Amino acid sequence: MKILVVHGPNLNMLGSRQVAVYGDKTLNEIDSLLQKRARELGVELETLQSNHEGALVDFIQEKSPEAAGIIINPGALTHYGLSLRDALADTSLPVIEVHLSNIHAREEFRQQSVIAPIARGQISGLGWRGYIAALEIIATPEA
Ligand code: DQA
Numbered sequence: 001m002k003i004l005v006v007h008g009p010n011l012n013m014l015g016s017r018q019v020a021v022y023g024d025k026t027l028n029e030i031d032s033l034l035q036k037r038a039r040e041l042g043v044e045l046e047t048l049q050s051n052h053e054g055a056l057v058d059f060i061q062e063k064s065p066e067a068a069g070i071i072i073n074p075g076a077l078t079h080y081g082l083s084l085r086d087a088l089a090d091t092s093l094p095v096i097e098v099h100l101s102n103i104h105a106r107e108e109f110r111q112q113s114v115i116a117p118i119a120r121g122q123i124s125g126l127g128w129r130g131y132i133a134a135l136e137i138i139a140t141p142e143a
Contacts, residue, residue, distance in 0.1 A: 007049035008075030064091035069138035
């Protein structure tokens with residue numbers, strides 16, 4: 001089983017970016033923790049970070065036919081990225097939206113997600129462990 005892990009704009013700056021909000025782990029560290037858990041679960045991950053919405057759309061279109069689900073932190077595209085939303089919806093795959101911070105406890109513009117209505121679910125505010133929870137849920141479908 002292959003699962004796509006998609007990181008949106010500015011997440012390449014994790015580790016130095018607003019540490020009090022997003023935590024001190026770098027994106028590489030989070031990706032390594034995901035890879036370790038994926039090995040334990042016997043699933044394969046294919047990962048992309050991009051600061052460009054079109055690159056995220058290209059990756060989703062190209063890779064989704066081979067995938068069983070998508071874990072995505074869309075960054076600020078969460079709040080307005082309609083072409084990203086359409087690309088995710090077109091896959092018909094289970095999508096889990098992950099946010100390191102609790103977007104519902106932040107500025108008003110962050111409290112709305114254009115992704116959430118087409119997602120299987122959203123994990124928000126649990127830090128890097130939110131990605132692990134998303135992976136466990138996609139990798140171990142309900143019996
Ligand atoms: C974020 C929340 C977004 O509002 C923000 O633009 C990000 C990160 C999070 O993980 O908490 O880039 O998606």
